[in-house]
Amino acid sequence: MAKNVGIIAMDIYFPPTFVQQEALEAHDGVSKGKYTIGLGQDCLAFCTEVEDVISMSLTVVTSLLEKYKIDPKQIGRLEVGSETVIDKSKSIKTFLMQIFEKCGNTDIEGVDSTNACYGGTAALFNCVNWVESSSWDGRYGIVVCTDSAVYAEGPARPTGGAAAIAMLIGPDAPIAFESKFRGSHMSHAYDFYKPNLASEYPVVDGKLSQTCYLMALDTCYKYFCHKYEKLESKQFSLSDADYFVFHSPYNKLVQKSFARLVFNDFVRNASSVDDIAKEKLAPFSTLTGDESYQSRDLEKASQQVSKPLYDAKVQPTTLIPKQVGNMYTASLYAAFASLLHNKNSELAGKRVILFSYGSGLTATMFSLRLHEGQHPFSLSNIATVMNVAGKLKARHEFAPEKFVETMHLMEHRYGAKDFVTSKDSSLLSPGTYYLTEVDSKYRRFYAKKDGNCTGNENGSVVNGH
Amino acid sequence: MAKNVGIIAMDIYFPPTFVQQEALEAHDGVSKGKYTIGLGQDCLAFCTEVEDVISMSLTVVTSLLEKYKIDPKQIGRLEVGSETVIDKSKSIKTFLMQIFEKCGNTDIEGVDSTNACYGGTAALFNCVNWVESSSWDGRYGIVVCTDSAVYAEGPARPTGGAAAIAMLIGPDAPIAFESKFRGSHMSHAYDFYKPNLASEYPVVDGKLSQTCYLMALDTCYKYFCHKYEKLESKQFSLSDADYFVFHSPYNKLVQKSFARLVFNDFVRNASSVDDIAKEKLAPFSTLTGDESYQSRDLEKASQQVSKPLYDAKVQPTTLIPKQVGNMYTASLYAAFASLLHNKNSELAGKRVILFSYGSGLTATMFSLRLHEGQHPFSLSNIATVMNVAGKLKARHEFAPEKFVETMHLMEHRYGAKDFVTSKDSSLLSPGTYYLTEVDSKYRRFYAKKDGNCTGNENGSVVNGH
Numbered sequence: 066m067a068k069n070v071g072i073i074a075m076d077i078y079f080p081p082t083f084v085q086q087e088a089l090e091a092h093d094g095v096s097k098g099k100y101t102i103g104l105g106q107d108c109l110a111f112c113t114e115v116e117d118v119i120s121m122s123l124t125v126v127t128s129l130l131e132k133y134k135i136d137p138k139q140i141g142r143l144e145v146g147s148e149t150v151i152d153k154s155k156s157i158k159t160f161l162m163q164i165f166e167k168c169g170n171t172d173i174e175g176v177d178s179t180n181a182c183y184g185g186t187a188a189l190f191n192c193v194n195w196v197e198s199s200s201w202d203g204r205y206g207i208v209v210c211t212d213s214a215v216y217a218e219g220p221a222r223p224t225g226g227a228a229a230i231a232m233l234i235g236p237d238a239p240i241a242f243e244s245k246f247r248g249s250h251m252s253h254a255y256d257f258y259k260p261n262l263a264s265e266y267p268v269v270d271g272k273l274s275q276t277c278y279l280m281a282l283d284t285c286y287k288y289f290c291h292k293y294e295k296l297e298s299k300q301f302s303l304s305d306a307d308y309f310v311f312h313s314p315y316n317k318l319v320q321k322s323f324a325r326l327v328f329n330d331f332v333r334n335a336s337s338v339d340d341i342a343k344e345k346l347a348p349f350s351t352l353t354g355d356e357s358y359q360s361r362d363l364e365k366a367s368q369q370v371s372k373p374l375y376d377a378k379v380q381p382t383t384l385i386p387k388q389v390g391n392m393y394t395a396s397l398y399a400a401f402a403s404l405l406h407n408k409n410s411e412l413a414g415k416r417v418i419l420f421s422y423g424s425g426l427t428a429t430m431f432s433l434r435l436h437e438g439q440h441p442f443s444l445s446n447i448a449t450v451m452n453v454a455g456k457l458k459a460r461h462e463f464a465p466e467k468f469v470e471t472m473h474l475m476e477h478r479y480g481a482k483d484f485v486t487s488k489d490s491s492l493l494s495p496g497t498y499y500l501t502e503v504d505s506k507y508r509r510f511y512a513k514k515d516g517n518c519t520g521n522e523n524g525s526v527v528n529g530h
Numbered sequence: 531m532a533k534n535v536g537i538i539a540m541d542i543y544f545p546p547t548f549v550q551q552e553a554l555e556a557h558d559g560v561s562k563g564k565y566t567i568g569l570g571q572d573c574l575a576f577c578t579e580v581e582d583v584i585s586m587s588l589t590v591v592t593s594l595l596e597k598y599k600i601d602p603k604q605i606g607r608l609e610v611g612s613e614t615v616i617d618k619s620k621s622i623k624t625f626l627m628q629i630f631e632k633c634g635n636t637d638i639e640g641v642d643s644t645n646a647c648y649g650g651t652a653a654l655f656n657c658v659n660w661v662e663s664s665s666w667d668g669r670y671g672i673v674v675c676t677d678s679a680v681y682a683e684g685p686a687r688p689t690g691g692a693a694a695i696a697m698l699i700g701p702d703a704p705i706a707f708e709s710k711f712r713g714s715h716m717s718h719a720y721d722f723y724k725p726n727l728a729s730e731y732p733v734v735d736g737k738l739s740q741t742c743y744l745m746a747l748d749t750c751y752k753y754f755c756h757k758y759e760k761l762e763s764k765q766f767s768l769s770d771a772d773y774f775v776f777h778s779p780y781n782k783l784v785q786k787s788f789a790r791l792v793f794n795d796f797v798r799n800a801s802s803v804d805d806i807a808k809e810k811l812a813p814f815s816t817l818t819g820d821e822s823y824q825s826r827d828l829e830k831a832s833q834q835v836s837k838p839l840y841d842a843k844v845q846p847t848t849l850i851p852k853q854v855g856n857m858y859t860a861s862l863y864a865a866f867a868s869l870l871h872n873k874n875s876e877l878a879g880k881r882v883i884l885f886s887y888g889s890g891l892t893a894t895m896f897s898l899r900l901h902e903g904q905h906p907f908s909l910s911n912i913a914t915v916m917n918v919a920g921k922l923k924a925r926h927e928f929a930p931e932k933f934v935e936t937m938h939l940m941e942h943r944y945g946a947k948d949f950v951t952s953k954d955s956s957l958l959s960p961g962t963y964y965l966t967e968v969d970s971k972y973r974r975f976y977a978k979k980d981g982n983c984t985g986n987e988n989g990s991v992v993n994g995h
Contacts, residue, residue: 066531066664143716153615153724154732155890156645163718171715172753176645176652176892180621187641191656194663199531200655200709244665250636251608253628259618260972262945263728267619268972288637425620427641480727507725507733 070196071238071433072189073205073442074133077402077451078125079228079389081460081492083110084468089223092465100223105316109390110460112213112227113471114478115486115499118149119160120511121229122211123498126161127513129207129231131496132450133441137168141204142195142234144175146185146394148259148423149212151509157211160509175206181257182312183423185210185230185394190429192234193242206234212393215472217266222472224315226390230398239438239447243416245296246432248288250281257424265479274424275318276358279325281428282420283354286329289418289430302335303327306432307415308378308404312397312422313386319400322420323379324367328357331367342370381407388457397421402451409448413437461492482507490514535661536703536898537654538670538907539598542867542916543590544693544854546925546957548575549933554688557930565688570781574855575925577678577692578936579943579951580964583614584625585976586694587676588963591626592978594672594696596961597915598906602633606669607660607699609640611650611859613724613888614677616974622676625974640671646722647777648888650675650695650859655894657699658707671699677858680937682731687937689780691855695863704903704912708881710761711897713753715746722889730944739889740783741823744790746893747885748819751794754883754895767800768792771897772880773843773869777862777887778851784865787885788844789832793822807835846872853922862886867916874913878902926957947972955979 085108086100100106112121122145130137143165145157156177165173174195178187185208192206211229216222256274259267293301303309303326311319331338331346338346349363357363368375384403386392392399397419404417412435422428440446463471478484483505490499495514502510550573551565565571577586587610595602608630610622621642630638639660643652650673657671676694681687721739724732758766768774768791776784796803796811803811814828822828833840849868851857857864862884869882877900887893905911928936943949948970955964960979967975 070664148619150615150618150727151725153618153727154613154644154646155720155723155725156892159645159716159718159890159892162716166717171717171749172713173716174652174655174714174894176643176648176888178641179619179644180624180641181619183641187639190639190665191659194656194659194665197663197665198659198709199535199662200659200707200712242665244663247665248637249639251624251627251638252631252636253624255620255971255973258620258972260616260620260945260947262615262618284636423641425624427621427624429639480725482725506720507723508720 067196067201067236069237069241069436070193070235071242072232072240073235073238073438074129074233075230075402075405075447075451076125076129076132077228077230077385077399077453078121078128079110079392079456080112080116080121081494082113082463083108083389083460084463084465086223089465103317104223105320105387106223106390107387109223109225110227111215111225111468111471112475114474115489117151117500118147118211118213118229119151119157119509120498120500121227122157122161122209123164123511124496125229125231126164126207126209127498128496129233130164133233135205135233137165138170139204140165140170140173140207141202142175142192142206143173143209144188144192144206145177145209145211146188147177147211148179148181148184148393150259157209161209180427181423181425182393182396183421183427185398186421186429189232189234193244196234196236208232208234210394210398212395214391214393215265215475216269221269221271224391226392228389228392228395228399230395230402232398239436239442239444241434241436243432243434246289246293247429248285248292249429250284250288251427254424254426256426263480265476277424277426278318278422279322279358281422281426282322282325283329285420285428285430286326290333300335302330302337303374303378304337305416306378306418308382308417310382310397310400310404310417310419311379312420313383313400314391314396316383316387319379319383320368320375321364323375324364324371327371327374328363328367345370385453402453405444405448406451406453409444412444459494488512532661532666532701534702534706534901535658535700536707537697537705538700538703538903539594539698540695540867540870540912540916541590541594541597542693542695542850542864542918543586543593544575544857544921545577545581545586546959547578547928548573548854548925549928549930551688554930568782569688570785570852571688571855572852574688574690575692576680576690576933576936577940579939580954580958582616582965583612583676583678583694584616584622584974585963585965586692587622587626587674588629588976589961590694590696591629591672591674593961594698595629598698600670600698602630603635604669605630605635605638605672606667607640607657607671608638608674609653609657609671610642610674610676611653612642612676613644613646613649613858615724622674626674645892646888646890647858647861648886648892650863651886651894654697654699658709661699661701673697673699675859675863677860679856679858680730680940681734686734686736689856691857691861693854693857693860693864695860695867697863704901704907704909706899706901708897708899711754711758712894713750713757714894715749715753716892719889719891721891728945730941742889742891743783743887744787744823746887746891747787747790748794750885750893750895751791755798765800767795767802768839768843769802770881771843771883773847773882775847775862775865775869775882775884776844777885778848778865779856779861781848781852784844784848785833785840786829788840789829789836792836792839793828793832810835850918867918870909870913871916871918874909877909924959953977
């Protein structure tokens with residue numbers, strides 16, 4: 066069986082168009098700090114009418130192959146996690162096949178995985194399992210997470226965002242899975258869902274979703290610790306991992322989540338909790354589970370107690386989610402990308418625990434072990450290729466009015482046919498794919514900023530008709 | 531690594547309500563034989579207003595667990611293939627978690643896989659890979675294929691159908707994967723897709739879809755033979771497998787597909803084609819690929835030549851698809867279930883080749899090796915449990931007018947909220963789940979025919995609120 070299977074390369078793309086949360090607060094007439102401190106968010110990236118989840122994934126997969134010099138024929142599996150539905154039957158993966166077909170490679174397994182923000186994690190697990198299975202043919206896999214998170218006007222709107230991430234999967238990875246350490250919690254819930262098929266916007270019960278998230282976190286941590294302890298014959302505590310990466314709908318929930326894990330360690334009497342912390346958390350030791358999710362005092366005390374550990378083990382993972390917003394399936398991996406960006410030179414040998422959550426609900430806590438790796442598949446080169454600081458710096462700020470106007474246009478365009486876009490790629494970087502047209506049969510056409518069209522030189526039909 | 535991983539048990543469910551294709555021909559005013567001979571179909575099963583892909587999958591998973599006496603705690607993975615979207619974010623898998631939550635098992639990996647009729651195959655491959663991977667925890671997996679195929683009035687409507695299939699996955703299986711023999715072809719096409727999000731009906735280019743299907747078949751067979759020949763150091767021909775199972779949108783396409791494989795063997799000069807057949811196919815040996823897909827004469831000649839082999843290697847797989855119609859993701863596995871039903875006592879040691887196709891497009895040809903197995907996981911017991919003949923016999927025929935009326939109601943209900951159904955379960959067998967209500971927040975409620983409600987004794991809220 067292949068060893069140390071995991072992520073051997075990564076790239077990230079997010080739209081170059083964003084709005085400041087501070088400007089959005091003023092525009093929405095809410096109290097100052099509601100989005101920046103209350104949610105913990107700095108900026109929100111969004112797709113304009115020329116970008117969508119398909120264009121973003123075409124961009125990031127092309128970039129991954131080019132920057133790591135991977136021959137498209139070396140790919141044996143390609144799968145996508147997304148909850149942004151453009152077509153209810155045709156997978157996003159089939160759009161990406163355009164990149165590989167022109168190189169003569171159509172023997173590529175995998176489709177799209179779906180459950181809210183968890184689909185990317187499901188795809189990642191599937192791809193890693195493929196490499197470890199008897200059906201592996203020695204080639205690389207690619208996992209793509211791509212989403213555009215948009216909300217109806219109202220309190221959820223500032224929790225939007227958009228991005229696509231591509232991960233190359235194979236053996237001897239610098240980012241290797243510790244697959245035996247894993248705990249999942251899956252359950253039937255209506256915290257966030259998309260039953261209104263004609264609308265891009267979800268139905269959200271924000272308060273319920275936060276409770277579901279924290280309950281899933283507790284249960285996953287319980288299973289995770291149980292499996293660790295069974296295999297390693299010693300107690301697991303937060304001290305046994307160097308970094309914790311969370312699915313990040315907004316930063317405040319990440320702060321609460323880590324505090325919740327500290328409270329878990331306190332209840333479990335684990336070594337990570339010192340005497341001062343124990344004293345501060347003692348008044349809450351008799352709360353029932355339900356009470357503990359509702360207690361503001363516990364939330365406050367545990368966040369205060371966990372602050373030093375949060376700064377060391379979580380804060381380095383928060384950059385991109387705070388700057389880009391919720392990226393649904395890409396959100397967890399954008400947080401992980403932030404860690405590679407901030408700490409790449411110090412990560413060899415470190416253990417990183419990730420918590421993936423998708424409403425509805427599906428959640429898993431899992432463990433990665435990092436190694437420096439060999440160029441081009443080294444942690445430092447991955448950080449260089451992703452160029453997070455450069456991409457953030459090259460963005461274009463939109464005024465809130467312009468953002469709202471774009472949302473209106475996108476509402477109108479969602480599920481529509483027979484229109485052409487502005488084809489305005491002036492704000493996009495070279496190499497970026499963009500939407501040019503949706504024809505009368507709903508067929509979608511994309512072009513690439515450098516002038517080449519996907520799969521067809523003359524920029525017209527690209528779908529085999 | 532676990533050995534002989536594959537399908538260790540199966541069950542199938544299809545709605546007890548159906549219409550005769552012959553009656554539909556008369557009702558639609560088309561020429562006699564257009565659906566029965568032209569499409570090769572006998573009957574079409576459909577969901578009435580009390581059934582949907584969620585209720586069917588609740589029914590079949592519950593039945594699988596009960597009939598093979600599997601403790602729900604023994605399940606470590608559960609995944610669904612479907613292209614019937616009821617919610618764009620919340621997976622069908624999370625609805626099925628209701629069955630497991632009440633037994634205290636929420637640590638179950640897997641979500642939904644999507645690409646047209648191929649999602650079930652993707653889920654099956656993922657589940658088999660999981661058992662072979664280092665993340666396997668020793669428990670069983672379950673793969674569910676569930677779909678309701680409905681079309682707008684017109685020529686595609688008679689190609690509808692509905693069913694759900696559940697497969698138990700584990701090592702030492704009576705239906706084991708030969709994972710090294712596999713060929714996939716994936717490509718960007720618009721042959722059948724669902725871009726009109728508010729409608730349940732697809733956009734279909736029937737002629738293009740048939741050509742895409744046959745081209746994918748050719749390419750998969752080419753890759754399959756190539757891999758077989760590389761590993762076994764001898765040529766593969768149709769003689770090397772005992773049965774061929776095809777994704778079956780309608781039986782006529784299955785006949786054409788097998789004839790196409792015979793033509794492939796002729797072109798490859800493989801041993802399966804005798805001298806008489808060679809003579810009959812010789813006039814077509816100079817056709818280009820494109821010409822060969824369009825040639826009616828080739829179609830006729832190759833179907834004639836392949837008839838004896840078809841009767842032996844394919845006909846036993848056609849019962850359920852002809853009687854139920856297209857079941858999308860469940861279609862291929864319903865064809866395989868037909869084989870188990872018809873030939874279970876003669877299947878030990880046999881090799882079965884399956885061809886899975888999903889528009890858009892994704893396709894794979896793969897190989898299974900059958901063993902008698904040990905009770906309850908034996909081929910004969912699987913056939914007994916599935917009880918195909920009994921289920922077909924217990925159905926209720928609807929007049930075409932009643933079928934059309936049901937389709938109208940379902941159109942109206944698709945994506946709707948705030949309604950109660952008739953709750954009429956009189957036509958359903960005991961143990962069948964059915965839809966009772968969709969509330970003002972789009973939350974769906976189901977009951978079970980024997981009087982027990984999913985996850986809640988009093989038949990009301992089942993979603994944790």
